[in-house]
Amino acid sequence: MTCRLCEGTVNNLLFLVHGYRIARCTSCGFVQVLDQPRQEQLDQLYKENYFNSNKYRDINTLNKELLLRLQLMQQNIPVAGARVLEVGCGSGEFIYLAKDYYDMSGFDISEAAIKIARERNPLLSEHLWVEKEGEQSNLIPEYYDAICAWDVIEHLWAPVFTFQRLIKCLKPGGYLFIIRVLRALILGLHMSFETLFAFTFLGVSGFQSLLFAMWMDIQDNERLYK
Numbered sequence: 001m002t003c004r005l006c007e008g009t010v011n012n013l014l015f016l017v018h019g020y021r022i023a024r025c026t027s028c029g030f031v032q033v034l035d036q037p038r039q040e041q042l043d044q045l046y047k048e049n050y051f052n053s054n055k056y057r058d059i060n061t062l063n064k065e066l067l068l069r070l071q072l073m074q075q076n077i078p079v080a081g082a083r084v085l086e087v088g089c090g091s092g093e094f095i096y097l098a099k100d101y102y103d104m105s106g107f108d109i110s111e112a113a114i115k116i117a118r119e120r121n122p123l124l125s126e127h128l129w130v131e132k133e134g135e136q137s138n139l140i141p142e143y144y145d146a147i148c149a150w151d152v153i154e155h156l157w158a159p160v161f162t163f164q165r166l167i168k169c170l171k172p173g174g175y176l177f178i179i180r181v182l183r184a185l186i187l188g189l190h191m192s193f194e195t196l197f198a199f200t201f202l203g204v205s206g207f208q209s210l211l212f213a214m215w216m217d218i219q220d221n222e223r224l225y226k
Contacts, residue, residue: 004158005030036157039132046110066097069150069179074101076175082145087166088152092117092128099124102146107131107138133157139169146170148177 001010001023008027015022021034037045073084082102089095089106090113098104105127108114118125129138147166156162167176 001034003028003030004032005160010034042109043111046108047112062093063097066094069094069148069177070098070101072179073098073146073148073175073177077102077146079145083143085144085147085166085169087147087149087162088155089113089117089128092120094148094150095124095128096120105144137165139165141168142171144169144171144174146175146177148179150177150179153178 002008003010003025006025006028008025010023010025010030010032012024012026013021014024014031019035022031023034024031077084080101084098084102084104086095086104086106089108090110092106092113095104095106095117099121104121104124106117107129108117109130109132111130114128114130117128121128131137131139147170149163149166153159163176163178170176
């Protein structure tokens with residue numbers, strides 16, 4: 001099979017989990033689920049219970065992580081009111097924290113998640129939406145000062161395609177924040193045997209391949225603009 005990251009050959013089968021094959025690309029090391037889930041399977045996975053169950057034992061730990069992410073963003077984007085899009089915003093915890101500093105928007109694949117996010121951020125309801133593959137997109141080219149994807153990359157079926165689309169929505173000189181890649185690798189490999197919520201597992205070499213593919217796409221776009 002063809003690797004979804006580097007288009008190399010995926011023939012190193014590692015695991016069989018709930019009927020899904022997990023294999024490694026021999027070229028870039030990208031570990032990936034080979035059998036793409038149907039939309040109804042994703043809808044079943046990302047229901048309200050998924051977002052109501054706290055991944056931490058106490059809310060203070062969650063708040064500390066959200067604050068660290070906001071501080072990272074503020075170090076790079078000190079301008080108040082900058083337009084920021086959160087990809088895979090879930091139930092809107094980070095948007096709730098960051099909305100006093102930035103003009104926040106967000107989307108998620110889950111209707112249940114967006115329902116919770118709108119309840120948590122009622123004044124931003126029109127800026128929170130459901131976005132699914134194959135449906136009309138609300139993304140606007142060259143609109144955002146920054147785009148953040150916290151703990152999202154392991155949920156993506158086609159990370160290169162997804163981030164290439166997102167890069168086009170950044171203003172020139174905008175920021176794309178991708179965080180916790182190695183943490184996602186470890187947590188994803190562990191949790192996938194319970195629910196198979198992760199579809200990609202990026203190690204260091206795989207993440208380097210992703211960055212290279214994104215960089216090549218940026219260079220192509222710059223040549224088109226000139």
